[in-house]
Amino acid sequence: MNFFRQALAIAGKDLRSEVRSKETVNASLSFALVILLLFSFAFDPSAEATREMAGGLLWLVFAFAGTLILNRSFARELVNDCLDALISSPASGAQLFLGKCLANYVLLLIVESVCLPIFIVFYDAHWPKQAWLLFVVMLLGTWGITVIGTLFSAMTVNLRLRELMLPTLIYPMLIPALMGAIQLSTVLIAGEPLGADNQVWFRLLVGFDVIFTILAVGLVEIVLVG
């Protein structure tokens, strides 16, 4: 239980700091809304072709906006050398990582929950019949973005160009998860039922999340201490 107690203490600390400063959620949300607006100008929302790429547009917004949250995840620990205080505490790298992941996950889901209804309005889409399935896809896809993003946020925290490096490094890694989330979201937003041929994307998403969570938890100690 101590493992989760310490991870939750770190997550709680990050969320409390964010509630007070609102530095990343405000930036991420504003950015997401601007992209949604620009995409609605760039693509005719009523066109069939646009509906066919609805999932892609949605997940591009989530991925771009998410980077702003993930970039700050470890960078905020540099102020007052707080990262050193955390690493020298008995909390393991895995606890630190999972605490950070949980906080980032919650923040990303908040941004996505605001963006989804706006997306549906802008793109003249209908609320999906299987909305709960879309939420499951969002939960799985967002966890994938969070795990990879948090690990690379730790890796790039001491780089001068970390704001540029993080998206450059994580987007290629995220391709499998984003492909799965995009395919499934497009089908669900179009109001079509998920067929057997879509099961493979679900399995891909779940597999991606499990594999990269285990890898990240195993590697984070090396990333943080060397």
Added chain:
Amino acid sequence: MTAVAIEGVWKFYGDYPALKDISFNVDGGACLALLGRNGAGKTTLLRILAGLSKTAKGSITILGADARAEKTRQKIGVLGHGIGVYEELSAFENLKLFAKLYDMSDPQKTALEWLERTGLERVKDGLVREFSRGMRQRLAVARAFLHNPSLLLLDEPFTALDDRAIAVLQGLLKTALEEGRTIIMSTHQLREALELATDVALINRGKLAFRGERTREMLEDPGWLYRHYGEA
């Protein structure tokens, strides 16, 4: 009993050797003043002892275990260059967080106790970003001491402290020594350090230049050690 055993430690930054074959022991209950000029390698050695960095070669044993072992970190208190507390949290929230991370049985009680000991109980709900420099430093001291560590690693602990924070820290260090805890502190403030120290280690350009007990001669003339063992 040996509290810290440093055996043939090397550390490189790129090709530059920051530490060259450093070996010495520190006995339990001793207070070691780690001396040396800027860039000598004092902070590098303290970071390795704190588990914040790894050696290229050599080994470190702290209280009988590896420096990065969880049970070792439980027994170490680190006060580095940064204060290590969060600007967006209150003093109480900061100490409660670290009390949880150090697995204290009653984090709330521990946090309140240390706010009182460092004279911050009146501002316990104030955010750190609103604190004066002196208040922040006292909070940092409380963070480093709150889990009653057996080994204290202090990097330039008296630098930039105000009078009240110096008094708080000196009081805590004297109590820690009376209780048999081990202290390793790097410093440029020779007089304050030597008054407290039982042992001295001088590092010169990454090499151990002197290791021995603090003598009366050093107290009377703090510059003596540098003149005899340091660079000209």
